[in-house]
Amino acid sequence: MDYSWKNLNNIYQHVLKLGMLSPPEDVIASWLLFSSKPRIDSFLELGSYLGGGIGIFNQVLHETKHSNVKFTGVDHLSFIGAKATNSSGAWYTDHFNRCLSAEELESLSKLSTPDDMSAWIKERCERLTNTPLSVTSVLNEREALNQQYDIIHHDYGDGVYENLSTIHNCIPALKDDGVYIVDDWCTGAPLRTWATVVAQQEGLLHPIMWGKNKVFFAKSPEAAQNTIKNICANANYNGKLFKFMPGSDYFGSGYATIRMHWQAMQWS
Ligand SMILES: C[S@@+](CC[C@H](N)C(=O)[O-])C[C@H]1O[C@@H](n2cnc3c(N)ncnc32)[C@H](O)[C@@H]1O
Numbered sequence: 001m002d003y004s005w006k007n008l009n010n011i012y013q014h015v016l017k018l019g020m021l022s023p024p025e026d027v028i029a030s031w032l033l034f035s036s037k038p039r040i041d042s043f044l045e046l047g048s049y050l051g052g053g054i055g056i057f058n059q060v061l062h063e064t065k066h067s068n069v070k071f072t073g074v075d076h077l078s079f080i081g082a083k084a085t086n087s088s089g090a091w092y093t094d095h096f097n098r099c100l101s102a103e104e105l106e107s108l109s110k111l112s113t114p115d116d117m118s119a120w121i122k123e124r125c126e127r128l129t130n131t132p133l134s135v136t137s138v139l140n141e142r143e144a145l146n147q148q149y150d151i152i153h154h155d156y157g158d159g160v161y162e163n164l165s166t167i168h169n170c171i172p173a174l175k176d177d178g179v180y181i182v183d184d185w186c187t188g189a190p191l192r193t194w195a196t197v198v199a200q201q202e203g204l205l206h207p208i209m210w211g212k213n214k215v216f217f218a219k220s221p222e223a224a225q226n227t228i229k230n231i232c233a234n235a236n237y238n239g240k241l242f243k244f245m246p247g248s249d250y251f252g253s254g255y256a257t258i259r260m261h262w263q264a265m266q267w268s
Contacts (some may be wrong), residue, residue: 050074
């Protein structure tokens with residue numbers, strides 16, 4: 001797929017079809033980041049939901065020469081069987097109706113275990129993205145912390161303490177040069193956003209790049225600045241759409257961060 005800003009509308013349609021809960025600009029930011037990393041083998045998604053995000057990340061990773069990534073998806077799966085029991089509320093039902101076919105809805109309602117969910121996500125993502133996928137589902141983050149990850153995508157949690165607890169639990173499982181992506185870094189998850197500020201002050205998160213709703217962090221200032229250098233050296237880097245953020249020396253002398261100019265992508 002073309003992941004440049006020129007293809008924003010098609011990326012948006014793909015995001016809707018997969019059921020990824022993300023703006024398409026963030027797919028472009030992720031593509032820039034993934035294509036700037038020398039090696040990505042392992043990816044933990046905290047909040048795997050229907051697997052739409054995993055499917056698109058996997059596709060982008062394949063297309064940026066990371067073709068053997070093992071995904072681990074964490075989700076308590078309270079929405080499994082939601083159609084049958086009608087127990088998980090209208091929000092899921094509305095979104096399911098938007099992105100799932102009648103057959104997919106029917107098969108989803110019959111799942112009962114994390115292994116069932118892995119198989120369902122794998123089949124659906126491979127069919128819709130034409131890309132092989134390796135995914136293992138677990139019910140809570142503690143079950144996923146027995147290995148180290150290149151990328152962690154934090155996509156659940158409401159309150160400040162809940163999100164800080166997830167950051168405290170999961171940062172030790174991030175490789176030294178890994179990237180910790182926090183989703184809904186906006187009014188979509190205001191207290192998760194707040195938790196990342198506290199975590200930065202605790203020395204756990206060091207910002208690299210602001211996408212639209214996703215923010216990319218490293219676990220050390222050195223790793224953050226190395227990633228910035230790699231992004232700038234990337235042939236896909238467009239300095240007009242990914243701009244240096246004035247005032248980043250708040251994080252240390254000479255420290256640089258990048259912000260995606262997503263407004264300019266929308267205007268174009
Ligand atoms: C916003 S959705 C994730 C969307 C997905 N990452 C995507 O890109 O399409 C959040 C998911 O996290 C799950 N969830 C929320 N809190 C959780 C927790 N503490 N442990 C495990 N799963 C949780 C919910 O069941 C829901 O499916």
